[in-house]
Amino acid sequence: MKKLAESGLTKEEIIKAYRYVLLGRRLDERLWQLTRIGKTSFNISGQGHEVGQVAMAMAFDHDKDYFLPYYRDMTPCLVWGMTPKDILLGSLGKEDDPSSHGRQMPNHYGSKEHNIVTHSSTVSTQFPLATGVAYGAQLGKKDYVTLTTTGEGAANQGEVQEAMNFAGVKKLPLIFVFENNGYAISVGREEQYASEKLSDRGPAFGFTGIQVDGHDFVESYLAFKQVVADARNGKGPALIELMVTRLTAHSADDDHSVYRSKEDIENLKNNDGLLLFEKQLIDEGYLTREQMKAMDKDLKEEINQATDEAEAMPDPTPDTILEQVYADK
Incomplete structure (x- = not known):
């Protein structure tokens, strides 16, 4: 695992990265709780992906770059600018949900304000x-890079290959990610x-393809930093395969004990990126365990407040069902 100092980030930036990783984990846990007690209908978890996701998101310019996430990307959406309350409004289907005004399933993240599609x-x-x-961006000669992600299962869909082929031919400023x-x-x-x-599919379409360890914050960050710089400088797209661990079942409707062995499930925590990141932060002198506990307490209080505020917001009313669906004339 690369030393945190090799990232080129300041101590404050690295601690901020850890805060996002921990925020993503605690908010994900809250969404599971809300689903299990019947306050929300569904959840797809990103637990185990967070370290690589935060490293990925930190390599972009959130003021101008675009993000087209998939359903496990709650944590990078937080880095991009969404708030825990924004996420909770979506899961609860509230009218003020920035993703769809309560008209989408949970985990369909979007924010016009933050260029998240x-x-x-x-x-x-x-x-x-x-x-x-x-x-x-290319046609309009605009200086933004686009990021899009999916899981390795969905990476086998035909439209993925079509998109990468087109991007390679046109040398688009676009980063593809398979988590x-x-x-x-x-x-x-x-x-x-x-x-x-x-x-390896990247070079098949004429551009860079890199596999990185998503449990290693620095390796992931440096890989994304390089391909984003290349894309911004006209060198075309790239594909990054981010190797991560899925700590939970596929979704709230799935039981992974049916297809994962008991030993596999019990050993998942040994490959939990959050725990590995915490150990590295302590070993390299960035944070103490006491500081981490204090941060965790603050984040839990923030999530509690966001949950209360989101639950108190109004639901969409039936007479507005066709609003916020089609573009205004």
């Missing part, structure tokens, strides 16, 4: 849309693809 429930449709967003946690719902990687690395 919401996605369809049909997996990987954000990839061709992202090529359009990036093509707009590889080893499972397409219940299907393990050995039954998903035959190649050793999914990142």
